[in-house]
Amino acid sequence: MSLIELHYEVPGDDFTRAGEASGDVKRQLKQLGFEPATIRNVVIALYEGEINMVIHAGGGEIDVSIDPDRIRMVLRDHGPGIPDVALAMQEGFSTAPDNVRALGFGAGMGLPNIKKYTNDMQIETEIGVGTTMYLRVDV
Amino acid sequence: MTVREFAEMQNLNILVEADMTRDISGGYCGDLLSWVMSRAQSDDCWFTVMGNINAVAVSVLADCACIVLCENAPLDEDAKKKAEQQDVNILSSDKNAFVLASALGAVL
Ligand SMILES: Nc1ncnc2c1ncn2[C@@H]1O[C@H](COP(=O)(O)OP(=O)(O)O)[C@@H](O)[C@H]1O
Ligand SMILES: [Mg+2]
DSSP states (O other): OOSEEEEEEEETTOTTTTTHHHHHHHHHHHHTTOOHHHHHHHHHHHHHHHHHHHHHHSEEEEEEEEOSSEEEEEEEEOSOOOSOHHHHTSTTOOOOOHHHHTTTOOSSOHHHHHHHHOSEEEEEEETTTEEEEEEEEEO | OBHHHHHHHTTOEEEEOSOTTOBOOEEEEOOOHHHHHHHOOTTEEEEESOOSHHHHHHHHHHTOSEEEEGGGOOOOHHHHHHHHHHTOOEEEOSSOHHHHHHHHHHHO
């Protein structure tokens, strides 16, 4: 068991609610006294993941486990899956539609940012079934 | 320099007044949210034309001192509500990001 376990549902296609999970995790980590740098790494990765779920996968769920020495996040969706993960991981690669770009997203920086701000990132994905991302930030 | 001092200095419109005594320690210009979120620093004054709810979320996560909407870019109604809930200062100006950021840079 971790010190704290949190669960969030991310609604699909609702940009107004994207960021709720990361905002809440930010508050919790702050209260627990984590360093700003650690909090930043966690919330950047989580927000990018949340947004990807909304844009690309019709929503999903997030589980966060907080321990004194590490924060783990599992982001699971039942979207279309990612056909070529290596390609998706490249900076600038994006399949986001124009209406999403108009909102300031779809720069193809999400997955690279997640990689950059976490200590470990694993993606399990299957076409037509969904995508699960396992992220870990060490303290 | 505090958010209020910068607002007065540049005649900015105050769209959402949260904590105007907050100190500005730097600035960041940009509209691509992923880019801003990973590069803006805590206590930055963020110059952008993105007045949507996601910009408010990014400002919270990146811990910016305030958002300045440049060239009178509009603030969405739901973004305004969110900013009020989450204590995000939002200002606006008819000037562009270059002019405003130069002015801030000159006094920081
Ligand atoms: N959860 C997901 N489900 C399906 N496809 C995804 C998911 N996350 C990312 N992708 C794919 O990977 C690409 C790159 O993602 P990302 O780096 O976050 O850039 P962006 O979201 O700006 O397009 C996306 O455009 C999309 O094609
Ligand atoms: Mg993305």
